[in-house]
Amino acid sequence: MSGTAAVTTRVRACAVSDLEVERGRAALFGTVQIALFLLADGRIHAVSNLDPYSGAHVISRGIVGTRGEAPTVASPLHKQVFDLRTGECLDTQGKPDAALQVWQVTVEDGSVFLDLDAQEQS
Numbered sequence: 001m002s003g004t005a006a007v008t009t010r011v012r013a014c015a016v017s018d019l020e021v022e023r024g025r026a027a028l029f030g031t032v033q034i035a036l037f038l039l040a041d042g043r044i045h046a047v048s049n050l051d052p053y054s055g056a057h058v059i060s061r062g063i064v065g066t067r068g069e070a071p072t073v074a075s076p077l078h079k080q081v082f083d084l085r086t087g088e089c090l091d092t093q094g095k096p097d098a099a100l101q102v103w104q105v106t107v108e109d110g111s112v113f114l115d116l117d118a119q120e121q122s
Contacts, residue, residue, distance in 0.1 A: 009116040016110050019044065024060030024073065029116060034103060035060035036112065037084060039071055044105045045084035046114055051075045052089070052098040059100065 013027050019038035026049050027034050033049035049057045054077045062073040064084075071084045080091045080098070087100035104115045 011114055011116055013046070013112045013114050016044070016107060016112055019112070022064040024062060024064070026057070026060040029114075032116070033057045034114065035062075035073070036105075037064060037071075037073060039064070039084075043071070044107065044112055045071065046103040046105050047073070047082065047084060047087055048101040050100075051077060051080075052100070053078050053080055053095060 011029060013034070013036060014025065016038070019025055019036060021038050021040050025036045027036060034046050035049040037045045037047075039045070047059060049059045051058050053075060056077060058076050059073060059082070061076045063076065065072050065074065065081075067081060067083075067090055070090070072081045072090065073084055074081045080089055082089050082100050085102070087102040089095070089098045106113045106115075
């Protein structure tokens with residue numbers, strides 16, 4: 001028999017009603033800062049609050065928008081634009097590997113849950 005089963009760390013981040021449409025909110029889980037975004041269509045995205053270009057925790061203060069079909073957030077400092085679905089930086093000048101970490105979001109009974117173990121590296 002092999003190893004042990006993976007343990008999932010699922011946490012309640014907030015109530016959906018705590019979020020404002022197209023305005024970010026920051027949440028702290030241990031030492032990890034996560035930016036949450038509620039879009040006009042009701043989807044919620046969770047990405048790292050750490051701006052990979054400046055090193056500051058400011059993504060939750062970014063400007064929400066779109067590029068084509070991609071929901072985006074622009075860093076409030078240097079204005080790089082990130083895809084909220086994948087964390088990919090759509091403006092790669094100077095730092096082609098820069099990306100935001102992304103967490104899976106589920107909504108149950110009006111609460112927003114994050115799977116902290118299911119973070120994706122983009």
